[in-house]
């Protein structure tokens with residue numbers, strides 16, 4: 325089971341709550357968190373692609389570090405972890421992205437991966453004066469966009485790129501990324517059109533589990549994605565978002581969850597988010613979204629890992645058994661809860677055989693040896 329930490333490039337991370345310990349975005353804390361992750365042997369960090377927040381008393385996600393510049397700085401601060409950036413394909417030109425990602429791949433010595441999203445938050449698109457395409461057309465455009473990016477990543481010669489949306493002449497992009505043929509690509513869409521796109525063209529799918537009560541439902545969803553990818557002659561790796569509340573007793577964990585969701589949750593911001601998400605996406609139907617509202621407040625619709633360290637590791641084992649390859653974690657209070665995770669939960673994942681101990685050889689290996697091995701590992 326691979327692990328990472330997500331969404332801490334945004335104020336409040338993934339938690340729509342007004343509790344004072346929620347994540348306040350600033351660089352010193354960001355640096356502390358990534359350096360803790362890097363030293364712990366967890367595989368990756370993921371920034372959310374977000375340009376504005378959702379209102380409400382918490383001002384949830386109203387303040388966000390831009391994802392590529394964030395990733396480049398994080399890359400320079402770390403030695404081991406794979407650094408992702410999230411890009412909205414309609415808001416960034418593929419050639420610009422080829423140059424930025426190649427730069428980050430060099431900064432990190434091959435520890436970069438790209439998460440591409442089609443975009444769904446209309447208020448963000450309005451800020452750019454950008455057109456929100458009809459739903460399935462977003463993935464047609466994403467395919468053209470990714471073809472262009474791939475060619476810029478790999479073609480050593482000057483080339484023209486001609487498609488419905490792009491008419492580019494004498495394209496030149498050097499240096500190429502360090503990773504060959506190019507950095508791994510992840511996609512985070514869930515609709516049938518997204519599943520088709522992701523299983524044909526991407527290395528990893530970042531999935532929202534539709535059925536979180538019965539893991540059999542989630543197992544079917546994952547098996548279907550893996551089968552689809554194989555039918556297109558490739559393997560896909562499944563990552564999910566989990567939100568974690570780990571306490572000494574199950575009761576303490578559940579009490580704290582109730583406190584930040586039901587006593588201090590920002591239901592207004594969650595309502596704003598879900599209204600737009602429900603209208604603009606086909607990831608989950610509106611009824612399911614409404615029933616998931618508390619999960620969105622607790623951790624942006626992620627899968628709950630709430631309980632003692634032992635219970636959480638048990639649950640991680642079940643996720644591994646149904647085919648989840650990696651979990652990206654969010655907490656209310658990233659710094660303190662990550663520290664507890666590293667001290668109390670990670671060692672148990674090793675004892676349970678879910679993860680190998682972070683080998684001292686890796687720790688002492690040269691920067692280039694470590695990073696090349698690890699980046700490939702994230703997509704495997």
Ligand SMILES: Cc1cc2nc3c(=O)[nH]c(=O)nc-3n(C[C@H](O)[C@H](O)[C@H](O)COP(=O)(O)O)c2cc1C
Nearest residue numbers: 372373441443444512513514515518532605606607
């Ligand atoms: C786990 C996860 C993470 C996502 N991260 C982002 C993000 O950072 N920025 C964004 O605009 N959309 C994000 N999305 C939204 C998806 O990329 C996609 O736009 C949305 O699910 C709607 O697409 P669909 O109707 O094809 O499912 C995320 C979705 C999931 C499930």
